Amino acid sequence: MNKSFLKFATDFGPLAIFFYYYYNNDKNLAVAIPPLIVATLIALAVVWFFEKKIPMMPLISGVLITFFGGLTIYFNDPVFLYVKPTIINILFALALYFGKYFTNEPVLKKIMGKSITLTDMGWELLNKRWMYFFFGLAILNECVWRTQTEEFWVNFKVWGMLPITLIFTGFQISLINKHKLDE
Structure with a gap:
């Protein structure tokens, strides 16, 4: 697999999914955050599958998106x-x-x-x-x-x-x- 395409897809794919759900659901963060979290976790899994490692920045970003997104969903805030x-x-x-x-x-x-x-x-x-x-x-x-x-x-x-x-x-x-x- 082309490494530059993989990096682009795993870096910007979750963001594209977030915007898709955000703008197609009356700009509702509560609707857009769960697909963002899932897409981020899938992107990390794809990187792990092809690279057998996850670079530190995407890993930290994925953890923080999941943590803060989860808090946003749980507390509805x-x-x-x-x-x-x-x-x-x-x-x-x-x-x-x-x-x-x-x-x-x-x-x-x-x-x-x-x-x-x-x-x-x-x-x-x-x-x-x-x-x-x-x-x-x-x-x-x-x-x-x-x-x-x-x-x-x-x-x-x-x-x-x-x-x-x-x-x-x-x-x-x-x-x-x-x-x-x-x-």
Whole structure:
């Protein structure tokens, strides 16, 4: 099986199923969440079947979707789904902040050190920027879900946070180029 197609299908298939049920059922989260959970679990099973492993990010995402989606269904309260991005972004920020105390180096260097070679100062700066970015995304998510409609939040979550993240990532290129080590 084509690995890039498999990755695309397992990453975006559950999201497509969510939108299908959300927009075809009067924008009802209670109707759209169960198929999202099932599709996410199926996607993880498919990845496991073909790859014999599940990468950490899809696994964490699947657990969180199942947990927060389950809480939303059980308590019939979408607030659990609204706060999921806030909690995830705060956890990422805290991992970047506290991680260096456990690894004695920036967490991003541990994660990306084989892909990018930077000076120690470069890793420190990049790690701090991403930490602040994740805290900023958490605050932004809180502002949006607390002040906007559910439909606006759903669209912002999918079509807003991704471009914001891509733009932020693009702005890190100059820092990376400035602190890049020649191999």
